[in-house]
Structure formats: C-alpha cells, structure tokens
Amino acid sequence: MLRGIDPMSASMVGMSFLVLGMVLLLGKLIRVMSPTLQRLFIPSSLIGGFLALFLGPELLGKLFLWIGYNDTFLSGGIFPAEMLDIWTTLPGLFISIIFATLFLGKEIPGIRNIWFLAGPQIAHGQTIAWGQYVFGILITILVLTPFYGINPMAGALIEISFEGGHGTAAGMASTFEELGFSDAADLSLGLATVGILFGVIFGIILLNYGVRTGKAAVLKNADHISLNERYQTGIIDFDSRESAGKITTRPESIEPLSLHFAYIGVAIGIGYIILQGLILIEKITWGQATDIYLLAHIPLFPMAMIGGVILQKFLDRFDVYQTLDRDLMMRIQGLSLDILITSAIATLSLTVIGNNLIPFIILATVGIVWNLVAFMFLGPKMIPSYWFEKSIGNFGQSMGMTASGLLLMRIADPADSSSALGGFGYKQLLFEPIVGGGIFTAASVPLLFYFGPVPVLILAAIIMIFWGGLGIFYFGRK
Template sequence: MIPTDAIDSGILNSLLFYIMVMGLLLVVAVFIRIKLKVFKKYFIPASLIAGVLGIIFGPFGIGIFSEEMVSAWGALAGILISIVFAPMLLGVKKSENKGKSKLMIRHLIFSYTASLLQIGVPLLAASLLILPFFDVPEIFATIIEVGWAGGHGTAAGMFEVYDALGWDEGGSLAVTTATIGIVFGIVSGIIMINIAVKKGYSAVIKDQKDISTEDTEDIIPVDKQTANSVETVNPDMIESTAFHIGLIGIAIILGWFMQQVLNIFVTGIPLFPLAMIGGLIVNAVIMRTKYSITVDKKTLNRIQGVALDFLILGAVASIQIPVVVEFALPLIILTVVTVGLMMWYFYYLGPRFFPKEWFENAIVHYGAYSGVTAIGLMLLRTADPKMETEAGQGFALRAPLYSPFLGGGLLTAIIPLLVLNSSGVIIGLSALAIVAILLLISHSLGLVKLFGSRENFN
C-alpha cells in the first residue's frame, strides 16, 4: 500500500493552483479576442493570446507569475503533448472515399515535400550562413520543421529531446519558431488569398468583396449551438468522456512500452509520436470488434482540443526570453530562409502538383506547414467557404500516411539525433535527395508536371 505521505500534498496543491491560473488566463484571453477584433480577423487563437499574457506577467515581464509557476506550465506542456498525439489515429474508420487515390497521393507527396524541405534547406543554410559565424549547435536548424510543420504541440514535446541532447535552449527556440510560423502563416495566407482572387488563381472566389474572414461567431448563438460529441456508453456504467480518456491512456501506455524498448538501442526518442502509434494499435484492435461503436471521434477531438489549448498556453508562456534574445540574429536568418522556401514551395510547386484548383489545394498545405493544421483548414475555408473543391478531402485522406512520420511524427523527433550522429550537411542533403527522388518519380508517373507546359496534365 502506498503511504499517504508518499506524494507531497503541497506539490499537488501548487500544481492545481498553477492549472487554475492557466484557466484564468484562457478565460481572459477569450474576452480579449472578443473585444479586440484584430485577433479574430487574423484568427489568433485564445490559447496563443493567453500564452503571451503569461510572458507579460511572467518572470521576464512584470514578474507577477513566479519562475516556478511558469516552469511548471512548460513541464505540463511536455506531458500534454502525448494526450494531443495519442488520439490522432484513434477512431479512424475505413475511408468511404473511393477513386481518390491519385488526389490522395498528390497531397501526400506535397506534404512530405514540405517537411523534407523544412529539414533539408535550413540545415544546409545553417551550415553555410550560421554555424561559421555564430556559436550555435549543429542541431539549431532542426527547430524549423519542429516549429513550422510541427507546431506548438511538437515544439513542446521536443523540450525533452533537446534537453537530452545537451541543448537546453532548443525547446524555447522551437516554441518561438512555432509562434513566428503561426502568425506568419495567418497574415501571409490572408494576403495571398486576396492576391489570388485579384490575379484569377482562385477557382471559387472571383471578387475580393466575397472574401470573408469574419464569417464565424466567437460566441455561438443558442439557435446555432450543436452537440460536439455523442454518448457512446451508458453513463450509469461510466461517463463517455472518461471512457475515451481511458482509451487515450492505453495508447500512451503502449507508446511508453515502445519507448522503453527503443531506449535499449537509442536514447532520446520522445513519447508523443510513439503514443500516436499506440493509438493506431488501439484503433486497429477495437475497430475489428463489435465495440467499435463505443468510440466517438468527436469526443476524442474535444479531449485533444482541451489538452492543446493548455499546451499552447504553457509552451508559449514558458519561452525563455533571454534565450530568444541571445539567438535572435541566427533565428532571423533561418526565418528569412524559411519564408523564401515556403513561397517557392507554394507558388512554384503548387501549380505543378495540382492540375486543377491548384490554389485551394496548395493553400491548405501552406497554412498547415507554416502554422498548424487548423490554420491550413482556416485558410482553405476562407478561399473555399463552401468546400466546393476537393482540397479538403485530399488533405484529410493523406493524414494517416503522413502524420505518424513527419510534421511532428517519429522522423521529426529523431532528426536532431541523426544530425548529431552524422552532420547537418549529410542529413540536409539526404532530405533534399529524397525530395528530388519523390518529385522525379511523381513526374514520370504523371502525378506532377515539373517541366514543360501544364497542358494535358490531369
């Protein structure tokens, strides 16, 4: 029997208080977004606003929040990331979309291309422009794919990886790049949609007056409110949400066991991508039984969403401002390189990947790999309000074959390890070589039109 004093009640009380303060910040951020329309116009989430409030009132700002509190928030973010990733492949049923294989493959290769470019180009740019002049580790450039394609969740999860590799500043810088990416993705994406309508790139919106960035309401009226999950088990037995949390817990436990086995061969692999694979295993088992009807994807999404909101708040609020200042110049250089890379990816590769409705198909990826998936879908909704194109469908179909590996998946987590075990140049060139092979094979199969006229491209 565990003695009652085995866990210091003072620690638990402090943690509870810290979480309650996070809740307070989220509520304050909600009303700030409601009152200041600029945040709604540019789709800045309340969790990000709350994180910035945490910085302002934290030890590097006004100093109301103690360093201990903010550090606890950062540690909590590192735990919550497993709860965010574990349900990603849970509740996924066999796709009912038939005859969409070519569309799915195009979106899949376009996704891999984005992440591999965000790995390869920054690593080579760092080797040429940053490492010779600045005192930064060779894994410095890995924060780009972690923060941009991975987002705040992945960046928070990488704290333990960078710490294990001896670079304590890596986590804060990764979260900083994620913040830069999400703001840049939103602002530039809206500008690009306006340009697309003006130049005739858009397949749906033909007049700039039809572009609406405020078609959703922050406070949903009573007559428009709908249930965001369903009860799948009798509440006399167990609350449905608790049952789904249990499934997520099993996924995380499976991920933990995989982590222990992998630690025999290589250390430093974080738990969150393995928790996602654990979720895939749980899903594969339960979907083959009559109990598959007990799994509600919307309930899983709600749990995931709660964890993500608290995660973003904690990750942003715990950014070490002195570290960001120290690495400001190399970070700016790497950001400028990444901005140029994403523009080339969108405007050059986009039309060559998608023979029709290229803008809508490409903008969802641009938003997702600058910020997060939600930003990509938001930009798609702005460019295609009624989802008339196949962009959303293709983007969704590619997810199960992309998310476990890149953009926050297993390969994202081990890239820093690979860089330390070889070199940034080797890993960077390898990533770009894989991109080249993917593009050439796709071109030869008629999936991508890299050279010549795009006529007869289908």
C-alpha cells in the first residue's frame, strides 16, 4: 500500500470512471433508440450527462426528499457523494488534454497560407466571438446587474459558454471561484448546454431554409439532406469502417496509445512551465507594483494548447520516424471530450440556475440572437464565395462545439466542393489561441474583475469592429 493514499479514495476514482462509462453507454443506447435525438444529432455524452443529472441529487434526490423519503439511500440520488466529487474535478483535468491535442499531429502552415485560404472565415468567426463579449457585457451593464444584481463578470459568460463550450466553461470554474463568482461555473455549463441544443436545432432549420431559398449553393434540393440520415444513428456501416489511427510504434516497444498519452503529457508540461513562468514574471514586475494579478487567474488549458504547438514544431523538425499520428490523437481528444461533457452535465447545479433563471434566459437569448444575426446578415457580406457553407460552420462552433460546426458543414457540403472544411480547419490556428477558449477567453474574467466591464466592452467593441470591417470591406468585396 502506498503511504499517504487512502485506498478507498483510489478505489472510488476507479469506480467513478467505470460508472461514467456505463452512463455514456446508456446515453448511446438511448440515442440509438430515439429517432428524435438522432435527427437532432444530440451527442450521446450530452444524453448520458442528463441521465446522470436526473439520477443524481439535483433531481431524483430532491424528488425523494419532496415526497418525504428523507432517510433512504435515494434521497441523495443513486450516486455516492464521493463519486460526484470526483466527477466534479474531471472537466478541469480533461480540458487540458483536449486543448493539448488541438494541434498535435496537425501540419501547421505559415500565417500567409492560413490567411489566403481561410481569411474570410477567420474574420467572420472573430467578429462573432468578439460580438458575444460586446452584447454580453452590454446586457449585463444595462439589465442584469442593475435589475438582478448579478456580478458584472457575467458579461463574459456568452463567449465562454457558446464559443468556448463545455470544456472552456468547466476549465474556468477555478477562476470563477477565485474571483468570488462561483455561481458562474454552473451558469456557464448550463449556457453551453443550451448552445449545443439550439445550435443543432437552428442549424438544421437554417440548412432547410438555405435549400428552399437557394442560398445553399451546393445543396440543390432537400433530398441531399436526407442522404445524411445514415449518420443519424451514429453507427458506421460495417463495410465503411476504417482504422481509428495508425500504429506508429511496435507494441512490444511501447504501446502507440501510451506514446500519444506521453506526448500529451509533455505538451501539458510545457504549458504548465510557460504559465508558471508568466505568473512569476507578473509577480516580480507589474503585479507587485499595481497589485493586479491577471495571469495568476488564467487556467492551464490555453497554455496546454501552446505547449502542443511547440511540441508539434519540435517533432516536425526532429522526429524523423513520424511517430505521432493525428487520427489517434483525435480519438484521445474525443474520449476526453465525452468524459468532460458527461461529468460536467452530471454535476450541474440546477439550484444555481434556478436562482438566476431570468438572467440565464436573457444571456442565452442574447447569445442565440447575435449568432443568428451574424450568420444571416454578416455571412453573405463577409464571405465572397460559398458563404452559406462556410459560415454555417462558424455558426455551429459559435453555439458551443467545433463538432457542431463540422457536422453542419458536412451536411451542407458532403463532398467539400466549397473548401469550407479546409478553411475551417486552418481558421482554428488563428482563432483558438485567442478566443473560443484561448488566451483572451481565459483572461476575460480577470480583466472584468480588475478593470470593470466598461473598459473591456470598449476593447471588445474595437476588435469586433476591426474584424467586421475587414470582413465586409476587404474580403467581402473580393
């Protein structure tokens, strides 16, 4: 027995993952049996998370308390409190894995090539992201803080939740806690859930609208959308199945999956060293002089992404055997995202959302309306060719998940004849490091805390106008 480690705690960690796996499997089975959930392309992780939420203390437990069964084991839900505590910590851990894998195994081209191939999509995506800050902070200043007494830091929640998604919302939990706005963790996770649900629903509606009105240049009639029904179950035909990744090393030497986990560990380690170095610099320079410590509140995950880029550049130059496989890295990323979403939804506090229901609804409505306006009116003005196919991806991503954007683009253009998918991939290289979970996303809450909402609003508005003007007057006129 290892000294200092509670064997019961270690056993509970293992049991927590086993139960989480069963919850995910049940989510998948429910999706396979539900044509409605299939048509809406709701991820199994989201379904499993809601199932666990229902069986936990927030719903089933309170139901038993309400009917008077206070002393039964179900009065706290079917999951032990220790298990829920472990699930609560998982999103903050797995978000670093997800961000470390974003660019590992991916060719990183020069900025000039990225700009040439994906410039309009970059401008459009950046405008949406900064607009989420602008309208989120505006509605907070004008309505939420004066009438509902909500913390001004709520102005960042739309971008954190919609553009960043569950991973970013969960990763920011410690920052919210440190800055005295702990309710924001559950509010942002709830908003991220709303974003995914309405992102897919409105995405399908927009696709049908694009077909009927002729705005979708690739899809000529509604029958093209029905071709994607085979994707709805989420089961790949037996004859169409491919390998999940290339085996780059012999297992007797090192298991390829183990090697890729090791690469992720190195990337996160590089990010940790960078973050600690920046915190130290801040502490001995402007932090000591001004008592403002922004970097001390930035979570690890955006630095893990930078660590992944540095590691990939190193491997490009020195790994002559090319031992890192992108497809295998994507499988690790997908596993981490499923665990993150399921555990985050399972431990969501409905009490916090209920106590802030009106501000929650207002923030969700503002975010959805802005994203729809940016798609319908800015998309055709900023993207000169195949605007519908390219901006539908930005819309899906801006509602909470990069996967949603990819899904909508694949439905809109199955053969990628518009090159929307390629541009969307290149766009992430100049998008993810800044917003959608990047450096500014992580710094936005500390900035609001130290400087207040007005300076951050002015900064966000200037950057939004810059990207919007670049898209409309430069790319849009080409």
